[in-house]
Amino acid sequence: MSRFELYSPEGIRIDGRRWNELRQFHCQTNTHPNASDGSSYVRQGNSEVICLVKGPMDTTYGSSSTKQLPDSPVLSISINHPAFATMERKKRPRNDKRLTELSIILKRCFLKTIVLHNFARSLIEVTVTVLSFDGGLLATCCNAITLALIDAGISLYDYVSAVTVGLYDQTALLDLNSLEEIDLSFITIGVVGDSDKLNLILCEDRLPLDKLERLISLGIEGCHRLKGLMNDTVRQVGADLLSKKQ
Amino acid sequence: MGLDYDISTNEQNFVLEALKQDVRLDGRKLNEMREVNIKILPSEYGHVEVSLGRTRVGCKVSSEIVKPYEDRPFEGIFMINSEISPMCSPFFEVGAGGSGYGVGSNSSQANEEVLISRMIEKAVRRSNALDVESLCIVAGKKCWAIRADLQFLNYDGNFVDASCIAVMSALLHFRKPDIEVAGEDVVVYDTNQREPVPLSILHIPISITFNYFNPNGSEENIKGDLNNELILVDADLLEERLSLGSMTITLNKNQEICQMMKSGGLNIDASLIMNCCSYASKLVDELTEKIHNVLKQDAAVRTNKTEEKELRVFNER
Amino acid sequence: MSFQTEIGLLDQVDGSSTFEFATTKVITSVAGPLEITRMKNEKPTEAFLDISIKPATDVSSTRESFLVTKLAKVLQKTIDMDKYARREIQIMVQLLSPGESEEYTVKELTAIVNSVYLSLLNGGISLRTSFWATCCVIDGNGEILMRPTNKQLRQSVSHHIAVFSIKDGKSDALIFSDSKGSFSENELLKVLDRCCDDIDSFNSKVKKVVLDRVKRDYIWS
Numbered sequence: 001m002s003r004f005e006l007y008s009p010e011g012i013r014i015d016g017r018r019w020n021e022l023r024q025f026h027c028q029t030n031t032h033p034n035a036s037d038g039s040s041y042v043r044q045g046n047s048e049v050i051c052l053v054k055g056p057m058d059t060t061y062g063s064s065s066t067k068q069l070p071d072s073p074v075l076s077i078s079i080n081h082p083a084f085a086t087m088e089r090k091k092r093p094r095n096d097k098r099l100t101e102l103s104i105i106l107k108r109c110f111l112k113t114i115v116l117h118n119f120a121r122s123l124i125e126v127t128v129t130v131l132s133f134d135g136g137l138l139a140t141c142c143n144a145i146t147l148a149l150i151d152a153g154i155s156l157y158d159y160v161s162a163v164t165v166g167l168y169d170q171t172a173l174l175d176l177n178s179l180e181e182i183d184l185s186f187i188t189i190g191v192v193g194d195s196d197k198l199n200l201i202l203c204e205d206r207l208p209l210d211k212l213e214r215l216i217s218l219g220i221e222g223c224h225r226l227k228g229l230m231n232d233t234v235r236q237v238g239a240d241l242l243s244k245k246q
Numbered sequence: 247m248g249l250d251y252d253i254s255t256n257e258q259n260f261v262l263e264a265l266k267q268d269v270r271l272d273g274r275k276l277n278e279m280r281e282v283n284i285k286i287l288p289s290e291y292g293h294v295e296v297s298l299g300r301t302r303v304g305c306k307v308s309s310e311i312v313k314p315y316e317d318r319p320f321e322g323i324f325m326i327n328s329e330i331s332p333m334c335s336p337f338f339e340v341g342a343g344g345s346g347y348g349v350g351s352n353s354s355q356a357n358e359e360v361l362i363s364r365m366i367e368k369a370v371r372r373s374n375a376l377d378v379e380s381l382c383i384v385a386g387k388k389c390w391a392i393r394a395d396l397q398f399l400n401y402d403g404n405f406v407d408a409s410c411i412a413v414m415s416a417l418l419h420f421r422k423p424d425i426e427v428a429g430e431d432v433v434v435y436d437t438n439q440r441e442p443v444p445l446s447i448l449h450i451p452i453s454i455t456f457n458y459f460n461p462n463g464s465e466e467n468i469k470g471d472l473n474n475e476l477i478l479v480d481a482d483l484l485e486e487r488l489s490l491g492s493m494t495i496t497l498n499k500n501q502e503i504c505q506m507m508k509s510g511g512l513n514i515d516a517s518l519i520m521n522c523c524s525y526a527s528k529l530v531d532e533l534t535e536k537i538h539n540v541l542k543q544d545a546a547v548r549t550n551k552t553e554e555k556e557l558r559v560f561n562e563r
Numbered sequence: 564m565s566f567q568t569e570i571g572l573l574d575q576v577d578g579s580s581t582f583e584f585a586t587t588k589v590i591t592s593v594a595g596p597l598e599i600t601r602m603k604n605e606k607p608t609e610a611f612l613d614i615s616i617k618p619a620t621d622v623s624s625t626r627e628s629f630l631v632t633k634l635a636k637v638l639q640k641t642i643d644m645d646k647y648a649r650r651e652i653q654i655m656v657q658l659l660s661p662g663e664s665e666e667y668t669v670k671e672l673t674a675i676v677n678s679v680y681l682s683l684l685n686g687g688i689s690l691r692t693s694f695w696a697t698c699c700v701i702d703g704n705g706e707i708l709m710r711p712t713n714k715q716l717r718q719s720v721s722h723h724i725a726v727f728s729i730k731d732g733k734s735d736a737l738i739f740s741d742s743k744g745s746f747s748e749n750e751l752l753k754v755l756d757r758c759c760d761d762i763d764s765f766n767s768k769v770k771k772v773v774l775d776r777v778k779r780d781y782i783w784s
Binding site: 293308331334335337393397400401 | 572573576579586590594597617619620653655659
């Protein structure tokens with residue numbers, strides 16, 4: 001594995017970034033105006049994700065027989081991870097537990113961020129499709145969903161931005177690509193707005209406990225930067241819309 | 247769909263008000279775990295029943311010799327079966343986690359089951375608690391398949407922590423039959439002929455679950471700086487249903503995180519999360535100690551038995 | 564040789580019990596009568612029994628479904644099915660230690676039937692009759708051994724299980740019998756006779772266990 005040098009002594013990572021550098025972040029909203037109420041496209045490095053949001057709508061139109069809740073919407077999130085998104089064209093089982101787990105995590109995350117009482121007895125359907133995967137699946141999906149929900153006009157308390165942070169020896173690395181993700185222990189963290197409050201944490205590998213603090217603080221910083229970038233795009237789109245109307 | 251677990255508003259308010267005053271319904275402190283009871287069934291190796299208060303989980307470990315996976319010829323196979331049956335609570339449904347529901351299903355109990363099984367899987371299997379390479383017998387041809395079957399008997403909250411303890415103590419207790427390899431032939435010795443051998447366990451991951459409650463409104467939680475969310479350890483069923491979020495962290499004695507998951511829910515300040523982690527590591531040390539003690543006691547009982555058997559054989563001669 | 568049991572040990576279900584005899588141990592639970600969970604299972608005139616059996620190791624296979632059909636036969640005759648029309652009774656069985664090799668099911672089935680009986684009583688499900696099960700083998704010498712060990716089972720020529728209803732403290736009618744192996748009609752009749760006696764010998768203990776539990780349940784009255 002050491003053919004690649006994940007982090008050179010000069011402090012350069014495999015794709016030429018420094019330790020605290022994000023990958024190129026590009027996002028767009030309202031990419032599919034006819035197919036959905038809100039949509040977004042997010043690219044973080046070579047990870048690309050589109051997200052479609054339908055709703056809020058009547059629960060009876062939902063795909064499954066969903067139960068109405070008196071005080072909050074029914075949020076359904078599904079993640080498509082097609083075979084063409086990865087290098088390995090492996091066929092995945094239809095009920096991939098890993099994707100189910102991610103969608104549950106995201107669902108619980110957004111149920112605390114959407115202003116629930118505005119959408120009682122309704123259904124919000126979110127579909128995420130991974131176009132190309134290069135690390136940070138959960139993080140990219142989370143960012144895409146935030147933007148799509150904003151585009152759909154669903155009221156949120158604040159942005160949720162997520163990013164991965166890995167640990168190379170003693171150094172924390174921000175926003176890993178898939179090569180780094182395979183070799184390093186990493187965590188995904190999601191932050192609401194500009195606060196230091198964490199909404200989601202996911203760690204699947206072994207990691208020394210005393211390094212956690214460093215990873216989290218780097219992650220929070222990264223999340224805030226992402227939030228800024230997303231905010232810029234959303235404001236830009238809003239300004240364009242306004243100028244067209246006048 | 248399984249039965250819904252409905253809690254009346256009165257009951258909800260009662261529990262929350264009590265929590266605000268630092269009291270839990272069963273008299274515990276917020277940061278106190280329930281009594282952990284590890285019972286090793288005497289009849290065989292690797293069958294353990296763990297109770298955490300009234301939560302009861304059994305785990306039975308078994309082994310057989312099979313062909314290894316094509317892509318991993320040097321590794322044995324380790325499986326954890328964590329299917330939840332309605333026996334522990336009618337809230338769970340038969341086979342809900344397996345099939346018959348799509349990704350993004352809304353049935354909350356199916357979700358629960360997926361999360362529980364994934365967390366145990368990550369805590370024990372992905373963290374390499376069991377050295378699978380030591381299970382290889384003949385590369386590419388024969389290997390041990392170890393399977394841990396979890397039996398969820400009674401549900402009173404916090405299945406993850408209980409099952410993690412159950413799986414680990416069952417694995418530590420389990421003995422597989424001794425074998426001898428000559429070329430490609432394998433001789434498996436009966437447990438009476440040769441003492442069976444223990445598995446090679448690299449570390450003992452233990453999960454600790456925290457549940458969060460919000461004494462203020464949700465807006466304060468997102469925008470405010472009070473950071474006075476209530477955090478409690480090892481919630482029971484009622485608390486688990488009422489809580490607004492949970493975090494499970496799996497640690498071992500070497501202060502390593504094996505798995506950590508905070509799936510949405512209440513937003514918690516990073517410093518509070520760090521506090522939880524260090525507190526968890528203290529609990530993990532205690533629990534690891536406890537598991538070792540139970541195993542030691544059991545080993546003492548068992549050696550007495552074998553000694554007796556040997557003596558008897560000697561007398562008969 | 565006797566049995567051990569613990570009744571009403573689980574608190575999320577209506578009735579539960581463990582049953583252990585001759586190294587075979589099971590735990591069963593009964594929940595019901597419940598609202599029907601799947602519409603297609605609804606029966607307009609009687610209860611729907613949702614039975615599932617989980618083995619001690621591995622996931623349920625055809626062997627367990629086989630046990631389920633046998634258990635259903637016993638229960639359909641003994642539970643007061645008409646009383647729970649359009650309702651569901653959920654019966655879960657978890658084997659804790661099989662006590663026999665995989666090719667046999669006698670001991671497990673015996674333990675399951677007895678444990679389910681105790682669970683049903685504990686769950687307050689109305690029954691048409693009391694019942695009890697026992698099993699035996701006929702060995703190479705034509706001798707009948709009640710409640711065999713795994714070794715005896717493996718050396719046997721045939722094995723049998725019988726479930727009798729109980730009336731006035733005596734076994735009454737044969738509800739279910741299942742035999743496998745080679746045996747003559749005479750032998751089978753003899754086996755049933757012996758099973759009958761065996762069940763009678765248990766009766767007082769069963770009664771005591773159940774009464775003890777009821778006393779505990781009604782401790783305030």
